[in-house]
Amino acid sequence: QVQLVESGGGLVQAGGSLRLSCAASGRTFSSYAMGWFRQAPGKEREFVAAISWDGVNTYCADSVKGRFTISRDNAKNTVYLQMNSLKPEDTAVYYCAVDQLKYRTVVHDPSLFASWGQGTQVTVSS
Numbered sequence: 001q002v003q004l005v006e007s008g009g010g011l012v013q014a015g016g017s018l019r020l021s022c023a024a025s026g027r028t029f030s031s032y033a034m035g036w037f038r039q040a041p042g043k044e045r046e047f048v049a050a051i052s053w054d055g056v057n058t059y060c061a062d063s064v065k066g067r068f069t070i071s072r073d074n075a076k077n078t079v080y081l082q083m084n085s086l087k088p089e090d091t092a093v094y095y096c097a098v099d100q101l102k103y104r105t106v107v108h109d110p111s112l113f114a115s116w117g118q119g120t121q122v123t124v125s126s
Contacts, residue, residue: 004097034098035047036095043092046061048068051071053104095117
């Protein structure tokens with residue numbers, strides 16, 4: 001079983017930037033695709049971005065495309081989410097998750113992810 005710990009959330013003004021990190025332990029991190037999701041109050045969890053096991057392929061939701069970038073450092077067992085040009089509607093708890101299966105490219109269906117972090121709060125003020 002893998003353990004995931006997110007960090008980097010906080011309060012930022014609209015137009016600002018944040019970089020989220022997700023540190024993984026307990027499994028061969030470099031063999032698994034990773035994803036970021038978010039959940040705003042009163043809303044369902046939604047897909048944000050995903051990255052393949054080798055970092056070659058990435059995919060972002062339309063709502064964040066051009067503003068958010070997902071990356072990973074397999075040597076550090078860490079996946080990142082660089083968030084630029086933040087908007088108030090980006091306010092949510094952000095979660096990282098690890099794919100159930102090895103060596104897949106990008107996945108965005110939350111049911112395909114095996115483990116989740118505890119989440120980190122991102123609040124964007126207008």
